[in-house]
Amino acid sequence: MRTKELISFVLDIGEQMLISGAEVNRVEDSITRMCSAYGAKRVNVLTITSSIVVTVKMLDGEVYTQTRRIRSYVTDLNKLDRLNNLSRFIVNHKPDLEEIEHEIEQIDLIGVYSTKKQYFIYALVASSFTVFFGGNVGDTIVSALVAMLLKWMISFIKKVDKNTVITNVFCSFVVGLVTIVTVNFGLGTNVDHIIIGNIMLLIPGLALTNAVKDIISGDTISGLLRLNEAFVIAVSIASGFGLATLLMGGLM
Numbered sequence: 001m002r003t004k005e006l007i008s009f010v011l012d013i014g015e016q017m018l019i020s021g022a023e024v025n026r027v028e029d030s031i032t033r034m035c036s037a038y039g040a041k042r043v044n045v046l047t048i049t050s051s052i053v054v055t056v057k058m059l060d061g062e063v064y065t066q067t068r069r070i071r072s073y074v075t076d077l078n079k080l081d082r083l084n085n086l087s088r089f090i091v092n093h094k095p096d097l098e099e100i101e102h103e104i105e106q107i108d109l110i111g112v113y114s115t116k117k118q119y120f121i122y123a124l125v126a127s128s129f130t131v132f133f134g135g136n137v138g139d140t141i142v143s144a145l146v147a148m149l150l151k152w153m154i155s156f157i158k159k160v161d162k163n164t165v166i167t168n169v170f171c172s173f174v175v176g177l178v179t180i181v182t183v184n185f186g187l188g189t190n191v192d193h194i195i196i197g198n199i200m201l202l203i204p205g206l207a208l209t210n211a212v213k214d215i216i217s218g219d220t221i222s223g224l225l226r227l228n229e230a231f232v233i234a235v236s237i238a239s240g241f242g243l244a245t246l247l248m249g250g251l252m
Contacts, residue, residue: 015068125197146179173240
């Protein structure tokens with residue numbers, strides 16, 4: 001058994017699960033089960049929001065440790081489901097390393113939504129929330145257009161700087177500014193409803209949910225890190241919209 005390669009593949013799966021939106025407990029449990037399925041006597045896994053460390057002791061007494069650094073997150077629940085199924089397949093059937101590598105490569109080839117679909121989804125989500133919070137037809141149309149602008153800004157900024165805080169501050173500031181100016185020109189009525197619809201596109205809902213799950217399951221460090229991350233993102237969003245509001249002298 002090529003133990004080093006096995007651990008590397010297992011870490012690849014765990015890394016992609018964490019990046020795609022899995023909670024820490026699921027990542028650690030999956031890694032532990034996969035390593036144990038191939039004869040590991042003892043498996044120690046430490047996972048936080050930015051790193052995974054795995055130490056495996058085999059039956060022959062050899063000890064192996066590998067670390068994986070996590071630098072960014074791209075929520076993809078479809079990919080997460082495929083990775084979860086792969087981990088269960090590995091535990092139940094113990095395939096060859098070549099087959100594991102092939103399956104990982106196939107999952108990596110899963111495409112995201114096309115650019116046009118992403119713009120449409122942004123517009124649909126923002127306009128739906130605007131209607132939900134009481135916006136009229138004009139507000140809904142403006143919200144959809146502003147959401148597409150938001151999507152373009154996020155894509156453009158991430159090519160230059162992947163810092164989440166800077167991205168959220170800048171994007172929320174521009175969205176707030178454009179929304180207020182648009183309403184002042186009579187193309188919408190309720191600034192707050194339009195802004196709320198677009199805020200929902202930036203809210204770190206998954207990070208907050210996973211933070212609560214991690215804390216409840218006993219992974220306090222990871223939970224607090226995720227909670228702090230969600231809080232910082234929320235503050236950056238509020239700061240951007242707040243700056244736009246102050247600059248324009250209020251919502252109206």
